[in-house]
Amino acid sequence: MAINSRATIPSQFQRVVSGMRPTGNLHLGHYHGVLKNWVRLQNDKECFFFVADWHALTTHYEDSRVIEESVWDMVIDWLAAGVNPKKSHIFIQSQVPEHAELHTLLSMMTPLSWLERVPTYKDQQEKLKERDLSTYGFLGYPLLQSADILAYRAGEVPVGEDQVAHVELTREVARRFNHIYGKESGFEQKAEIAAKKMGKKNAKIYARLRRSFQEEGNHDALETARALLEDQQNITMGDRERLFGYLDGGGKVILPEPQPLLTKASKMPGIDGQKMSKSYGNTISLREDPEEVKRKIRTMPTDPARVRLTDPGDPAKCPVWDFHKIYTDESVRGELAQGCKNASIGCLDCKQYVVEGVLKELLPMQERARNFTKDPKMIRTIIEEGGEFAREEARRTMVEVRHAMGLSYSK
Numbered sequence: 001m002a003i004n005s006r007a008t009i010p011s012q013f014q015r016v017v018s019g020m021r022p023t024g025n026l027h028l029g030h031y032h033g034v035l036k037n038w039v040r041l042q043n044d045k046e047c048f049f050f051v052a053d054w055h056a057l058t059t060h061y062e063d064s065r066v067i068e069e070s071v072w073d074m075v076i077d078w079l080a081a082g083v084n085p086k087k088s089h090i091f092i093q094s095q096v097p098e099h100a101e102l103h104t105l106l107s108m109m110t111p112l113s114w115l116e117r118v119p120t121y122k123d124q125q126e127k128l129k130e131r132d133l134s135t136y137g138f139l140g141y142p143l144l145q146s147a148d149i150l151a152y153r154a155g156e157v158p159v160g161e162d163q164v165a166h167v168e169l170t171r172e173v174a175r176r177f178n179h180i181y182g183k184e185s186g187f188e189q190k191a192e193i194a195a196k197k198m199g200k201k202n203a204k205i206y207a208r209l210r211r212s213f214q215e216e217g218n219h220d221a222l223e224t225a226r227a228l229l230e231d232q233q234n235i236t237m238g239d240r241e242r243l244f245g246y247l248d249g250g251g252k253v254i255l256p257e258p259q260p261l262l263t264k265a266s267k268m269p270g271i272d273g274q275k276m277s278k279s280y281g282n283t284i285s286l287r288e289d290p291e292e293v294k295r296k297i298r299t300m301p302t303d304p305a306r307v308r309l310t311d312p313g314d315p316a317k318c319p320v321w322d323f324h325k326i327y328t329d330e331s332v333r334g335e336l337a338q339g340c341k342n343a344s345i346g347c348l349d350c351k352q353y354v355v356e357g358v359l360k361e362l363l364p365m366q367e368r369a370r371n372f373t374k375d376p377k378m379i380r381t382i383i384e385e386g387g388e389f390a391r392e393e394a395r396r397t398m399v400e401v402r403h404a405m406g407l408s409y410s411k
Helices: 028-041 053-060 065-081 098-107 112-116 119-127 141-150 161-181 187-196 200-216 219-230 237-248 290-298 319-327 330-341 347-373 376-404
Strands: 015-020 046-051 088-092 156-159 259-262
Touching: 015 028, 015 141, 028 046, 028 065, 028 156, 028 347, 046 065, 046 376, 053 065, 053 141, 065 088, 065 347, 065 376, 088 376, 098 141, 098 376, 112 161, 119 161, 141 161, 156 161, 161 259, 187 200, 187 237, 200 219, 200 237, 219 237, 290 347, 319 330, 319 347, 330 347, 347 376
Parallel strands: 015 046, 015 156, 046 088, 156 259
Antiparallel strands: none
């Protein structure tokens, strides 16, 4: 599915939404693949980070105890990793029921085939054969993800390449919703009136750019027009949304189409050389006991050719080398690579550099986690405040959604 990327995301939609399922201890793969990116994003974007407990139920509905047990530890790990409640909104998905309401409403107009074609649907069924996933909840979880994003009218969603299809589904759902419900009565007339509010000069520029895009397919004109709308201070948000929709030849933008914010693929390997994953049993958790960290790294497999200390090896064939790429300085790596190739350094000595690098990263986080654990009231306050803010934002979206669908029942 191709993505029609928009270079300009309207300022009112410049939000980032991301969540994580509470299904067990977080590990180094979560830290390098997700949390480090969240910490970076919170400095530049308005971020909504949520505990996806409903998503966890799609695969753990038969024994949900692990979800309840994992929620608070996971939030503590986020905080210990540097996610800052003063810079981002942290909350639990199920405490914002608007997610479920929007999911239900979107399900009324989303074709079943759209859900069945999501690549991860069949992939997860294959990987989790021991679980009965022939449920509506599991089939519909990509649409719940869409509701999670659209409830906050997010502009960007941080994902790896394997999750881009989920964002594209969200874009298609938003596009279909806007097409069906964005055609408000007298839309074109309202858009023309809104354009005049920008002043005669800007209204003429807007009209010229709109014609250039719609008649000639000039995407530069489209981006220029969007930038023009961004600069307008004398029109309401509703008028701005009408004018954005009028540019594309559609209706009012009720649910904006988010963009995938591609993140670097996590290069965090497991202790067996595969991708670090709980299902493979090859993880180092963020709260792993230091002695256990040492044991796990020291017992990692190495190049099979190094049977004896005097046997030369090849770093490219050694799972430990992928850890060196993350935790060992480049200058030291060069020396270690040469020592491996000429058998002048033993594997345990080589692994010691990784042990030191991992512990240097983990120990400060573990200390912060211990401090947070001592104050459960503060953790709950963070979640309550984040949830209150998130719910207020989601309510605003739902007011517009209900109105567009004819469900507001107001006089």
